[in-house]
Amino acid sequence: MSELPAALQTIVEDFRAIEGQEKLEYLLELADRLPPLPERLVPQRQSMDVVNECMTDVFVHAEKENGDRIRFYLDVAEESPTVRGYATILQEGLSGAKLDEILSVPLEFYLQLGLQQVLSAQRLNGIGAILAHMKRVAQGAQ
Template sequence: MTDLPASPLPDPHALPDRLAQIRDEFLELPEPDRLQLLLEFSNELPPVSDEVAAHPEMTERVAECQSPVYIYLEVADDAVTMHATAPAEAPTTRGFASILAQGIAGLSPDEVLAIPDDFPQSIGLTRVVSPLRISGMTGMLMRAKRQVRARLAA
């Protein structure tokens, strides 16, 4: 009887390339500079599509965020797009929305669902922003995954 090598298990902390790049960008910086990078992301939040802008009722409020953040995830041709709105007056929250929107763009539904739930804690901001803000980003990610599951079930 021959012993076959065990097939490697998928790494539960593996990230899609774009999210891994974003995480690494943060972790390469000293902690004080990470907040500045988050603020830069806040200026890069992709605009929502014309359809979502014309029909804001399509979006879901992220209750975990203190600021009014609304998201809508679209699945088309096996690619996910995250539409998000967040006020300019809430740059950290807007930055988190931008990170997720940019990091999720173009992923397959399975790749989105495989994003580790602790991704918000992995980017090195837990000592730079309040736990409430990290909780808000976690809420965005959980709602995004729930919406993808709902789109797949429909």
């Protein structure tokens, strides 16, 4: 198992501490923590990268900060709390990480969260697609 960025590892440990439907409830709580796009990015929203493989529009933007760290901004409709919850996990867990740390996160890391117990295979595929897309966007971050 590859090592996860520290913030993402903390989230994984939080999920490991809860069982069954509590995992879904926690995921839905995380949806409320996804911050809105910063005002400076709102005009660019429609030109941001969109995760096409996900049934819900997920807009992704990445920027370099502090030299070699990546900061992510994600925007997901409030009507999609499951996807917003996962976007929160990824934004909080990967923002501030180095590119090589981000690229080393396995696409199926959600298995470490135990989400396969409470989400359909279709949703899990979407989750992997969001992470894959974030990796591509991170590689082009400026």
